[in-house]
Amino acid sequence: MSDNPMKPYLGRLAEVKDLASEIKLFRVELMNGGCEAFQGYQPGQFAFLSAFGLGEAPFGIANACGQGNTLDFAVNRLGSVTTGLHEMGEGDILGVRGPMGNSFPMEAFKGRDLVVLGGGIGGAPLRPVIQTVLANRADYGQLTILWAARHPSLLVFTDEYEAWRSAPDTRLHLTVDQADPAWDHNTGLITDLLRKVNPSPKNAVTITCGPPIMIYYVSRMLGEMGFSPVNNYVTLEARMHCGLGKCGRCNLGEKLICVDGPVFNMAEVGNMLETFL
Ligand SMILES: Cc1cc2nc3c(=O)[nH]c(=O)nc-3n(C[C@H](O)[C@H](O)[C@H](O)COP(=O)(O)OP(=O)(O)OC[C@H]3O[C@@H](n4cnc5c(N)ncnc54)[C@H](O)[C@@H]3O)c2cc1C
Structure with a gap:
């Protein structure tokens, strides 16, 4: 998380693809220090994505840390922010705030x-x-x-x-x-x-x-x-x-x-x- 947790990092859309009807996968490459902030994030955590000019909304991080240097988000189109995100394409820039929240205790799950x-x-x-x-x-x-x-x-x-x-x-x-x-x-x-x-x-x-x-x-x-x-x-x-x-x-x-x-x-x-x- 940055010094100012309300300030988003910038992210570049490295890939956007259809996952299901009205659901897209956004693969985000973090810029301006975001990479360091998200280092070691855990399964279950989430981040806010902003479509500039429209607002921001929270989304679960949909890939495990270390599966590439990018963050995946699966976004269901519902209202203004998610529609704004759905209208973006590869190379577009969005805001990313996080990682936020707690996570699944994957260590404690070992052996079970x-x-x-x-x-x-x-x-x-x-x-x-x-x-x-x-x-x-x-x-x-x-x-x-x-x-x-x-x-x-x-x-x-x-x-x-x-x-x-x-x-x-x-x-x-x-x-x-x-x-x-x-x-x-x-x-x-x-x-x-x-x-x-x-x-x-x-x-x-x-x-x-x-x-x-x-x-x-x-x-x-x-x-x-x-x-x-x-x-x-x-x-x-x-x-x-x-x-x-x-x-x-x-x-x-x-x-x-x-x-x-x-x-x-x-x-x-x-x-x-x-x-x-
Ligand atoms: C921790 C967390 C993780 C999330 N992960 C994902 C994710 O991985 N993928 C994804 O697509 N969405 C996820 N969501 C939900 C996502 O944040 C909302 O769909 C989004 O805020 C809608 O924003 P909007 O501006 O497009 O819609 P709005 O214009 O704000 O709302 C459109 C409609 O959706 C309803 N709505 C909005 N947000 C929610 C909500 N949280 N619960 C129930 N109804 C809602 C509104 O009441 C309204 O009817 C997550 C939410 C939280 C809190």
């Missing part, structure tokens, strides 16, 4: 099985977790990925599924709410897939990201399956302005998602998730 559950754009902050496990395969147990979207056209990182599937001790299970004629995986909600896959809670941790309603029902089901709340990790989103714990916009009870999170375990936030729906 991981169940990763991603819904839609919620897959973005989970990709660095998957990359970290695959790059250090012997350090972790079985990796089970449950990946969901409303429709096949909304699945993110599809060109990486083959590599995930063929990695040792790694299983990928896909589901969509609404299939198309070419779809030959599960059709139904991610909770339906979770019930079918039925992962064992023994020596396992879970990591979930997706829309609040998905996080709520997945977490409830994991509890019923015997996963203890301290082993169920989620990464949460909220409207936030400063990202520094100053403005108080992103509170969840006593906690601020920007500085106490965005990564929490269910022992910390389980009883507050209903207010989040």
